[in-house]
Amino acid sequence: MRALRIAILTHSTNPRGGVAHCLALAEALCALGHEAVVHAPDPSGGGFFRDAAGPTVSVAATPVASTTVDLVRARINDYLRHFATPAACDFDVFHAHDGIGGNALATLRHRRLVPGFVRTVHHVDSFSDPVLAEWQDRAIREATRLLCVSRTWADWIRDDFGVKAGIVGNGVDLTVYRREPTEADGALRERWSLGPGPVVLSVGGFEERKNTAGIIAAFARLRERHPEAQLVVAGGASLLDHSSYRARCRAALSAAGLEVGRGLPVVETGPVPQADMPALYRVADVLAFPSWKEGFGLCVLEAMACGTPTIVSDLPPFTEHLNRADALFVDPADPDELARAMTAALTPERRAGLQSAGRARAAAHSWRACAERHLDAYMACARAKQEPIRA
Template identity: 65%
Template sequence: MPGGPARIAILATSTSPRGSVAHALAVGEALCDLGHEAVVHAPDPTGRGFYRNARCPVVSVAARRVGGSTADLVRARIEDYLRHFATPAACDFDVFHAQCGIGGNALATLGRRRLVHAFVRTVHHLESFADPQLAYWQDRAIYDASRLLCAGRSAADALARDHGVAALVVGNGVDQTLFRPQAEPGDETLRLRWGLSPGPVVLCVGGFEERRNSLAVIEAFLRLRAERPRAQLLVVGGGSILDHAGYQARCRAALDQAGLEVGIGRAVIQPGLVPQDEMPGFYRLADILAAPALRGGFGPSVLEAMACGTPVVGAARAPFTEVLAGSDACLVDPEDAGKIADAFRAALEPGERARLAAAGRKVAALHGWAACASRHLSAYAACSRRNRATADA
């Protein structure tokens, strides 16, 4: 970046293992490897810190525990950030970068208070909010940003179409030193702890959510299990700041209606949030990553699975088709549970499984975090306090 190394404040949604948080930490680490000082911040009401150790500096922002609606929670998290960055000393960074609408709204307010001069915003995906306050916050964090970034072309196209603004596509990445196909001793420990059978094991990452198309995945899994009674559905992660309780109840009702038990060693296993160092083992123990998302969906988990040699069943639509060819994964119509089930069957055939594993590893090798971080630098330069001060002098 012109002017030498920069001090960059990256604001994430939370300290939990969500896709945007994983992206924030990985970009922060890669920026530090490039010689910058990137500090990743996130509200932390638990006081436990980030879900994994990071090679870049991190700050757990003091945050209150909040009940009530999603809007109440978002408002509280914006206020948490405003308290943290309340003084010029706390805002002593060259660049501010929001990875979410919460951070974007906090930085917009700090700009009006003349504590922040400009900020970069990454838009991972857009939500359709019925609550006008949530919709307002989403729009404000977009329109008030000085530069916009997106992980995928489809999000950038949506911003251009629906908001009339341009965004730079920076992509995603994967750490192939951590996510790799070679089995580790801890894999068998994971298998025994969670009662994974010979399978096949269908893995979902991120919990039950509507945008992840969980109901269709459940229906496709039921069709597979009718033919392969030892099949298991492994659902790792969850913990979104948005309220998915209604949809999660529908998913649980679908499982109950089908007579599928949830628990260790059962048909459906839900470990919930797990340590980062266990994720490669979960990918390697799975026979398929099920990710036929309706919206968004091409987060780090797809590349992580591919790096571990796990075949991916994804959606035959953007953002998958921006990165993957039809030969790299089983891409299907996400609205058709029958097609998803057919893709499960195809990916389990030994020859096809081996081919997809090899193709996936090649795709993952093309997506390093260093290249992703480097694509941020032009936006950072445009928003740098140091560069702006030089231009005004």
């Protein structure tokens, strides 16, 4: 197979699961001999949230303080300006990982600047705004080839669009996410003043899709048995507006008498640097990830690789790629069941079993294998580049 030049488009330079996926995928593709360049709009000018072992492009973007529709429109236009010339489009393959990049590439195709594009659908949101909903559909409908990270969303694409999508999965870097503690673990404990615990970790910020309110309700019950328990809410960088749900969560915390702050029952870290994530997983006694909707749940693999017992929703996609021994499965609508799972994850025998099975499950998912599963779609699009573009 000849080496390919691949432009990978993601929506942000911030530490979100989809962005982490793009960077790791590009690194694996480069290790296979291809040139994969990750692009993202970068209004801060600070670059990606971590250094990458491969080329990246921070696309010039203007800060937007307005509605979500205005923000998404601005980011699509940022991409259109960046790829406005044939020289900027000198790639064999274009690969969008979200609706922003997908809409930009669909427009560029109509302008005859690109022959087509691959689109990975990580998950599909439910938008009440018809403009956002149409952009989301267009970025799927006009793609040349579709990929998904789980069978759940491939089935959804088949049922809603009548198109077959390939399944590429996810990966985890076992050289980064390891069980062995480092000096960073103690430094992180001190930075956030984490006590003896137990420490429950939630990744994704205060977001309805992540079921943060359910985690808070379960954690309040756990505190009745473990008064020293702390809940760490990490992440939260998002293009979408979650302010109303965040207010609901803060009200629930206040009603439960749970204060938020460094060294307090609930610690909100905000976005966490990539270099700190392995330590954060290791200092946590359990990862609570009972999401309502996920593309795959990349942080579950990362936590398992670090030896952290994990709680997930008894729903796809978790039920696709995890066995019952790998994690504790719960009904995301039942805080009592989630609280019992938190307690179960702390018992030595159950904990040891989850750690052993979780590490084995993480080891079965490599970024190299994930990258290799992309190559058929890439080659199909690369061949299309040699054919006349049809409007």
